[in-house]
Amino acid sequence: MRTPPEFEELKCGPRHIHIHGHRGARGILPENTLEGFRFTFGIGVRIVELDIFATCEGTPVITHNPRLSPYSTRSEDGSWLQAEGPLISELTDLELSRFDVGGLQPGSEYANRYPDQAFMPGLRVPLLGDLCRMISANGYQDTWLNVEIKSHPMHPENTPSLPVYVERILSVIDEAEVGSRVVLQSFDWRILHECARQMPEIPRSYLTYTPKPNPPRPVNVYEDSPWMDGLSLAAHGNSLPDLIASDGGQVWGPFHHDLTAEDLAAARNNGLLVNVWTVNEFADIERMIDLKVDGIITDYPGRVQRRLLDHGMTWTPPRHSAAEPEGVAIA
Amino acid sequence: MRTPPEFEELKCGPRHIHIHGHRGARGILPENTLEGFRFTFGIGVRIVELDIFATCEGTPVITHNPRLSPYSTRSEDGSWLQAEGPLISELTDLELSRFDVGGLQPGSEYANRYPDQAFMPGLRVPLLGDLCRMISANGYQDTWLNVEIKSHPMHPENTPSLPVYVERILSVIDEAEVGSRVVLQSFDWRILHECARQMPEIPRSYLTYTPKPNPPRPVNVYEDSPWMDGLSLAAHGNSLPDLIASDGGQVWGPFHHDLTAEDLAAARNNGLLVNVWTVNEFADIERMIDLKVDGIITDYPGRVQRRLLDHGMTWTPPRHSAAEPEGVAIA
Numbered sequence: 001m002r003t004p005p006e007f008e009e010l011k012c013g014p015r016h017i018h019i020h021g022h023r024g025a026r027g028i029l030p031e032n033t034l035e036g037f038r039f040t041f042g043i044g045v046r047i048v049e050l051d052i053f054a055t056c057e058g059t060p061v062i063t064h065n066p067r068l069s070p071y072s073t074r075s076e077d078g079s080w081l082q083a084e085g086p087l088i089s090e091l092t093d094l095e096l097s098r099f100d101v102g103g104l105q106p107g108s109e110y111a112n113r114y115p116d117q118a119f120m121p122g123l124r125v126p127l128l129g130d131l132c133r134m135i136s137a138n139g140y141q142d143t144w145l146n147v148e149i150k151s152h153p154m155h156p157e158n159t160p161s162l163p164v165y166v167e168r169i170l171s172v173i174d175e176a177e178v179g180s181r182v183v184l185q186s187f188d189w190r191i192l193h194e195c196a197r198q199m200p201e202i203p204r205s206y207l208t209y210t211p212k213p214n215p216p217r218p219v220n221v222y223e224d225s226p227w228m229d230g231l232s233l234a235a236h237g238n239s240l241p242d243l244i245a246s247d248g249g250q251v252w253g254p255f256h257h258d259l260t261a262e263d264l265a266a267a268r269n270n271g272l273l274v275n276v277w278t279v280n281e282f283a284d285i286e287r288m289i290d291l292k293v294d295g296i297i298t299d300y301p302g303r304v305q306r307r308l309l310d311h312g313m314t315w316t317p318p319r320h321s322a323a324e325p326e327g328v329a330i331a
Numbered sequence: 332m333r334t335p336p337e338f339e340e341l342k343c344g345p346r347h348i349h350i351h352g353h354r355g356a357r358g359i360l361p362e363n364t365l366e367g368f369r370f371t372f373g374i375g376v377r378i379v380e381l382d383i384f385a386t387c388e389g390t391p392v393i394t395h396n397p398r399l400s401p402y403s404t405r406s407e408d409g410s411w412l413q414a415e416g417p418l419i420s421e422l423t424d425l426e427l428s429r430f431d432v433g434g435l436q437p438g439s440e441y442a443n444r445y446p447d448q449a450f451m452p453g454l455r456v457p458l459l460g461d462l463c464r465m466i467s468a469n470g471y472q473d474t475w476l477n478v479e480i481k482s483h484p485m486h487p488e489n490t491p492s493l494p495v496y497v498e499r500i501l502s503v504i505d506e507a508e509v510g511s512r513v514v515l516q517s518f519d520w521r522i523l524h525e526c527a528r529q530m531p532e533i534p535r536s537y538l539t540y541t542p543k544p545n546p547p548r549p550v551n552v553y554e555d556s557p558w559m560d561g562l563s564l565a566a567h568g569n570s571l572p573d574l575i576a577s578d579g580g581q582v583w584g585p586f587h588h589d590l591t592a593e594d595l596a597a598a599r600n601n602g603l604l605v606n607v608w609t610v611n612e613f614a615d616i617e618r619m620i621d622l623k624v625d626g627i628i629t630d631y632p633g634r635v636q637r638r639l640l641d642h643g644m645t646w647t648p649p650r651h652s653a654a655e656p657e658g659v660a661i662a
Contacts, residue, residue, distance in 0.1 A: 029374070043449035044451055103640075104637075116637070119636045
């Protein structure tokens with residue numbers, strides 16, 4: 001492995017499991033905003049998870065859906081989008097910057113899923129560069145980005161051509177000199193292969209969503225899946241950890257319900273880290289702590305802090321332990 | 332009334348009810364900390380509620396209990412207090428500044444009540460002066476403090492003599508020139524009377540907790556109550572609003588379960604504002620919105636924002652409406 005030595009920090013330890021703030025802290029603040037990221041870092045959680053698309057200018061921006069969602073987006077005049085917005089990939093940087101993503105549409109199902117999320121009019125879709133510059137500043141030296149690069153094998157119109165797309169993302173990371181504190185993750189493993197070609201030293205996390213009988217899921221891992229870029233589970237005894245490790249991956253990112261103790265052990269045997277998504281309910285958090293994953297990706301980082309403390313654990317390696325405050329404030 | 336014209340802003344309007352972030356935002360961040368206050372202001376909530384005691388030097392500090400609580404306080408060495416700490420009123424400023432109030436003790440009942448509260452080692456009990464200086468700075472011009480002055484008629488050892496205690500608090504407020512954006516509240520109406528004597532132009536909020544059959548409550552409003560400084564409910568037809576108004580109060584602060592539509596109407600007829608505490612559950616928030624109180628004091632300001640939006644309402648007067656972002660960020 002040619003990953004940077006800092007990568008070792010992302011493993012769990014006898015007394016700690018890492019917390020990754022999902023889209024910042026979606027349960028508390030508008031998702032994928034600088035304010036959400038700052039909050040998560042501010043409470044002493046060192047890793048934020050985020051999603052990338054690119055504008056028509058190729059600029060990597062932090063947003064989750066290929067089109068702006070009517071449930072979380074308002075126009076300049078303050079009115080909610082009436083339907084799915086234009087493709088991010090068809091907007092200029094300036095056009096995108098005019099939309100307000102500081103809150104969820106009242107009464108929408110999506111809003112009801114996050115009943116404590118604050119409403120902050122005026123927030124904008126950040127550039128990946130904004131966040132990289134934030135963490136390159138003083139006070140953020142120990143923070144990490146878990147960057148999900150969004151891409152869809154059946155919807156090439158959502159993104160630039162993959163080599164160009166990945167090149168733009170990596171150059172933003174490189175320019176801010178934060179490459180040693182980044183993990184790249186994707187459900188579309190073509191992206192991970194492109195990352196490996198262009199910047200092999202940045203660790204790659206293989207996101208997986210496994211078919212189950214019901215309800216239907218937008219799964220990515222099955223035989224002949226276009227998401228897997230030609231890889232075959234069957235060729236690896238149906239073991240995802242074996243497949244990922246033999247493909248040169250460093251991290252496995254399964255849906256938490258899909259993870260078994262056996263698979264976790266297999267991942268460890270293969271030298272993989274395991275970061276599970278997206279773990280919000282108490283019982284699920286407990287199960288992930290009991291399994292002892294490396295990282296818990298959650299919309300409620302404060303809630304996972306509390307569960308870890310109740311187990312006599314923390315969320316940072318000993319040199320950053322809870323007993324040695326870093327003095328990180330929200331400001 | 333000699334209250335400043337700004338006070339009118341604290342009334343509810345046809346489309347807004349004010350949110351007061353209780354102890355900052357106790358559901359999300361450690362209570363009564365600058366970080367909690369900054370968070371609440373950062374999400375666009377303009378009023379924070381806080382509690383005052385004074386050190387043995389007479390310095391007003393922001394903390395809720397007469398003694399440091401073992402459930403929320405650690406010593407300099409990181410260990411939890413094993414029992415109730417010393418009286419705040421017996422500590423020097425320096426001694427108090429050494430305690431860490433950045434989180435709740437794992438496994439304690441108090442911690443379990445706030446399962447999402449972040450854990451931030453290294454936070455200190457702030458001085459009232461710290462917060463007053465914060466809100467006197469640029470970007471905080473529209474914010475308010477709802478300052479609860481703690482005092483106990485049967486425990487004079489908890490506080491300096493009342494005239495001195497109140498004088499110190501008011502001079503801190505005065506020095507920062509934020510007196511026009513402060514409400515003073517207390518369960519101990521001797522304090523309110525002392526405030527009226529020393530600085531009558533600052534509005535006073537009469538906190539009430541009414542006896543109910545069960546469970547037992549630490550009530551302050553009953554005949555011959557030492558909390559009421561000689562005032563008699565019976566002399567006012569058992570109407571708290573009548574009593575408070577005739578005593579020169581501007582605000583009534585009842586426990587939300589105690590408030591009826593009739594009493595709210597009586598308060599309005601008497602020209603009183605009504606701010607209810609502490610409203611965290613969905614059904615209770617709904618009831619307070621339906622009643623149309625002036626202010627909702629809550630540990631979960633984001634949650635109350637959402638409930639208000641679902642009613643087509645907001646939490647700031649029209650000139651600060653959600654459609655006209657102020658650009659307040661968490662930083």
